Amino acid sequence: MTSESALSNAPPRHFRNDAVAARARWRRNLRPWLFLAPALVLLGAFTFWPVLWGSYLAFTEYNFLTPPRWVGLANFEDLLQDPVFFISIKNSLLYLLIVPAIQLGAIVLAVLVNNSLPGIRFFRAAFYTPVVTSVSVVGIMWGWMYNEQGLINAVLRWLHVINDPVGWLSDDRLALFSVMAVTLWRGLGWYMVLYLASLQAIPKDLEEAAVLDGASRFQRFWRITIPMIMPTILLCTVLSTLSAMKVLEEILIMTKGGPVSSTYTGLYYAYDQGIRAFNFPRALAASMVVSVFCLALAWLNFRFIRPRHR
């Protein structure tokens, strides 16, 4: 073959350029995926695959020792016949009462600690301490305080508010609210920090302009601060809603669902069925129901707390 014929067989220059460009494009597209790959592999192995496999198992009869057997919706029908499951879902929804309380409390705290007073850093740290304290420690500590001979009863008796000790965790009418108070106490600092960051990002000139316009303190708060922190309110509300639906540790440590199943929550029910009763399919079915509630509530939050001002 002559060099001339070889040249005539070679692809035209613009084809070669296209091929080079395609390779470059391919490399350019591949590069981010290569960076993402380790995280995606981990997520796939430890999040996506368990979710898919767990969802499948929710429709089976399975005890770990024998292969899963497809039973359709039987596990969900089984859930509907269990009054404790209804109590659990009712309690999970009751737990949502925490959401407005925690948001309001966190905003108030954030506004209070957003001042440059002497020693304000101490208060910021103090309010944040429950967030970084182990939930086991928190549960045990509050368990002692709620005890019949605990601090809370002692103080109330000393103040002559009560005569006989109150069973904060042993009375089925009070136990859930007692645990909710602990969740509130634990979560307040976390949301306070988020709101504090949001407050500090509000441009000062807006506030100054409002002052010049003669706006009162309340008007400035209502017309400037709240709209400006609306995205954070949405974020915090979604996070706290999901946290309230997924509450588990406090229940596990303080009441284990009792007394008379009065503190069962959706996720605790799933935990109890899976880890204690070894009924994994029913636990997974319950988890799926809780997940559906979480998705619905998150959607409602986005639907109704949409930020209107930037």
Add this chain to the structure above:
Amino acid sequence: MTITPYCKRIVALLLLCWGVSYVSGVAAAGKVHVEFWTMSLKPKFTAYFKTLVGEYTASHPNVELEWVDVPWDTLQTKLTAAIVAGSAPALVQLNVPWAYDYALYGALLPVDELLGRDRDNYTAGAIADLTFKGRIYGFPHYNSVNVMAYNRALFKQAGITRVPTTRAEQLEAAKQIRARTGQYGFSPALGKIAGVFLEEGLPLVENGKAVFNSPAHVALITKFADAYKAGGLLKDKLFSEDNFPASIDAYKSGRIAMLEAPPSALTRVRDDAPDVYAVTDVAPVPIGAPGVAAGGWLFHFAMPKGTTGEVAIEAARFAKFLTNDPNQLEFAKLAGTFPTARNAVADPHFQQLRTDAGAYEKAMALGAKRMSVVRTLYVAGVPGFERLNKRLQDAVEAAIIGRRDVKAALDETVAFWNSKLTP
């Protein structure tokens, strides 16, 4: 390409590691590897087990032992996963209800043949506890039995001159203690209501039907409800699955007059509350109709499925060594538990009381005498028991705290049980 001295060092280290692991692998080859799991025994018994492992491997050079201690709350999960993965240990320490469940699913091997005539070395109650459907599923290890510690000072203050011997007397005493001293009587294990019924000789299921709404069952729960209403029962954690921590704390602080617990609990009273210990005496726990002492909880070494051939034979030999008379006696002395080896139970350690014996020593002697009537009480052969028991537990709790009528609560629960038990 040049290899830096640093790289050379790393390569040398890797070669060394490989060499060591190869040599140790060659050395281990030809030995029978027996892995055994214990339940929450580290670190208190580390020295005990290391000594036994050393002794055994010295006299059995063909065996390589591997001891793994697993916390009790994760043992079931880990064991199940290991059985499924085919990597279960040759021996695992279990309690009787767990062993029953695993045996039901065919996850444990019967050990009758491996146990052979050595079964006679163990107490009859222990062997009976481990016999499911006519086959023996483990090598008995240690057992427990409850005694009743009581605060003499509170009894005196309440005007109680005779120690209660039945549950009914105990509940009456609890009301009297509350009325006259302002303290609580005791904290029964109401979080395990099935066990409470069984201790009283009241069955839950007969001929495949739930029967716990009989007049006797209703009367028992009514007595508990009366005592609760009168303030005789400690309310903190009363219905918890494990109310022992709350009970012993209350006893140590003088807030309850009676404590039903294994003798070893009294060492905590002795160490933490010497004033209360000084006025503590012990008596047998009230025995119900079947004559079974409460608190029996047998631990044993079971053999998971997959243990075969030489490993099974060597594992059985080692299990017999772990549970022989001297080793069980030594363990019982260290742990404050009771042996299930016949000669160990009869040892003077349990039977001869020193003149300066305190409540703990008296409790140990009392407990040893009752080993003949100790059985692990649990409900067997009820499909879906966890869920049924939860319904029963809730009904009884609601009845005792006065939210529901006792008879109505039990009737409704019996109807629910029967709807599930009927095929």
